[in-house]
Amino acid sequence: MKVTIEHTFCPYCEEVTNLYFRIINTILFSSNEDELRESMKQLAQKTSLDEYYTFGYGAHHLWVHQKRPSDKTKIFEHRIMVVEFQ
Numbered sequence: 286m287k288v289t290i291e292h293t294f295c296p297y298c299e300e301v302t303n304l305y306f307r308i309i310n311t312i313l314f315s316s317n318e319d320e321l322r323e324s325m326k327q328l329a330q331k332t333s334l335d336e337y338y339t340f341g342y343g344a345h346h347l348w349v350h351q352k353r354p355s356d357k358t359k360i361f362e363h364r365i366m367v368v369e370f371q
Contacts, residue, residue, distance in 0.1 A: 286321070286370055288312055292363040297354045301337045308338065308349060308366075318370045321347060345370050 288309075296302045311328050315321035325347070328334055339360055340349045347368040350360040 286312070286315070286318070286368050288366060288368050290366050292361075292365050294351050294365045295354070295361065300333065301351070304332060304334055304337055305365075307332065308334075308340075312347075312366075312368055321368065321370075 294301070294305050296305075307328060308325075311324045312321060315324050322342070325340060336357060337352055338349055339352060340347060342348075347370075348364045349366045350364045353359045353361060
């Protein structure tokens with residue numbers, strides 16, 4: 286898997302920063318797409334990930350966007366990272 290940090294994230298609170306690094310660790314410790322999907326699912330269930338970030342999958346990648354602190358129904362314009370499956 287190839288991870289690309291595409292844009293900086295906005296560290297508007299400690300939890301957002303901690304979750305950012307947990308996302309990165311989850312990606313880096315996953316050895317394949319299936320493991321990554323399961324690990325991201327578990328991270329979302331065990332933390333408040335969905336409050337601060339949104340993520341999804343394309344045919345060959347995972348993308349991550351950060352939600353806006355002023356209105357968490359909206360996301361920042363640029364995704365912060367993408368993981369390409371190989």
